[in-house]
Amino acid sequence: MFDWLMYVKVFLVGGAICTVGELLVIFTKITPARILVCFIITGVVLSAVGLYGPLAAFAGAGATTPLTGFGHALCQGVKHAVEESGLIGAFTGGLSATAGGIAAAVFFGALAGFLFKPHSK
Amino acid sequence: MDKQRIHTDPKHYSWLTERFSPPSPVAPCLLRSFWVGGLICVLAQLITDTGTCWLKMTARDASSLSSIVLVFLTALLTGLGVFDKLGKYAGAGTFVPITGFANAMVSPALEFRREGLVLGLGAKLFSIAGPVLVYGVGSSVVYGLIYALFIR
Numbered sequence: 456m457f458d459w460l461m462y463v464k465v466f467l468v469g470g471a472i473c474t475v476g477e478l479l480v481i482f483t484k485i486t487p488a489r490i491l492v493c494f495i496i497t498g499v500v501l502s503a504v505g506l507y508g509p510l511a512a513f514a515g516a517g518a519t520t521p522l523t524g525f526g527h528a529l530c531q532g533v534k535h536a537v538e539e540s541g542l543i544g545a546f547t548g549g550l551s552a553t554a555g556g557i558a559a560a561v562f563f564g565a566l567a568g569f570l571f572k573p574h575s576k
Numbered sequence: 577m578d579k580q581r582i583h584t585d586p587k588h589y590s591w592l593t594e595r596f597s598p599p600s601p602v603a604p605c606l607l608r609s610f611w612v613g614g615l616i617c618v619l620a621q622l623i624t625d626t627g628t629c630w631l632k633m634t635a636r637d638a639s640s641l642s643s644i645v646l647v648f649l650t651a652l653l654t655g656l657g658v659f660d661k662l663g664k665y666a667g668a669g670t671f672v673p674i675t676g677f678a679n680a681m682v683s684p685a686l687e688f689r690r691e692g693l694v695l696g697l698g699a700k701l702f703s704i705a706g707p708v709l710v711y712g713v714g715s716s717v718v719y720g721l722i723y724a725l726f727i728r
Contacts, residue, residue: 465621466614469673473613474606476668481602487671488704491680494672495712503719516621519639520646520673521613522708528639529712533720537728545720549713555640556647560678560705563651568685568697571655 461515468510468517476521491522498526528552605667612662612669620646620673643674650678655686680704 479490501507507527511518518524532552536544550557620642627638653659659679663670670676681701688700702709 462618462621465617469617469620470610470614470669473669473672474610476613476672477606477609480668481605487668487676488680488707490668491671491676491704491708492711495708496715499712499715499719503723516624516639516642517614517617520617520620520642522672522674522677525674525677526712526716529716530719533716534723537720537724542721542724545717545724548720549716552636553643556643556674556677557709559644559647560651560681561701563648564678564681564685564701565697567651567655567682568689568701571686573686573689 464514465517468514469520470517472518472521472523494522495526495529498523499530500526502527502530525553525556608665609667609669609672612666613672614669616646616670616673616675646674647678650675651682654679654682677705677708680708 476490476494479485479493480487485493498507501510501523507518507523508531511524511527519527529549529552532550533545533548536548536551538544540547623642623645624635624638627633627641628635631638631641633641650659653662659670659675660683663679671679681704684700684703685697688696690696691700
């Protein structure tokens with residue numbers, strides 16, 4: 456029942472995508488915020504041309520947890536919504552597919568801001 | 577023997593430190609972001625599998641659940657000051673997964689809280705997450721329009 460091989464694939468692919476980000480940090484002067492933006496656009500583009508779907512099927516959360524996977528979720532959400540309800544889906548699909556993560560980030564982010572004090576670095 | 581020279585000659589000192597300091601830290605940095613990033617993804621997979629196998633969720637709900645749990649953990653660890661240390665250790669290993677997106681919202685929210693609840697906490701929540709959403713959602717809408725008009 457427990458699929459060990461899947462977890463190995465998740466670990467290797469997820470780690471590899473993070474390592475690409477680290478390579479960009481070390482060898483270029485791109486700031487982390489820009490890397491995040493680049494990653495999400497890359498995810499949308501790779502998903503749109505049909506390359507990210509197979510990767511997500513192969514590596515599960517290893518492909519969907521990095522921000523490229525966030526882009527993939529946006530893109531697939533838009534695609535399904537367009538297939539279901541036409542042109543309006545281009546606007547409704549992306550955010551409804553990613554609503555859980557975004558709403559959680561807004562809610563828990565604000566909550567943490569209320570509850571915790573900033574730490575001196 | 578050379579003790580005096582080390583203390584007085586900056587050139588000799590820097591030559592010595594260069595010679596005896598470990599080789600450039602590129603490989604360890606990559607390794608650290610690899611294993612921490614990989615482990616975060618494994619955790620996400622564990623939560624997703626828990627959702628589908630035991631809580632009888634659909635695949636889509638289960639993957640939302642894993643995002644929500646990871647975001648919650650990140651908010652908690654950021655609030656406690658642990659996440660910053662982890663981030664220093666693992667670099668891209670923590671900011672490329674969704675944990676980085678969450679940390680990018682929580683961290684400024686904490687820091688700018690004292691500038692007010694609306695323009696401090698409320699606005700700074702999106703100082704990094706904002707651009708990510710702008711370009712992510714923006715490009716997905718562009719794709720959606722192309723798909724709806726030309727491909728479908």
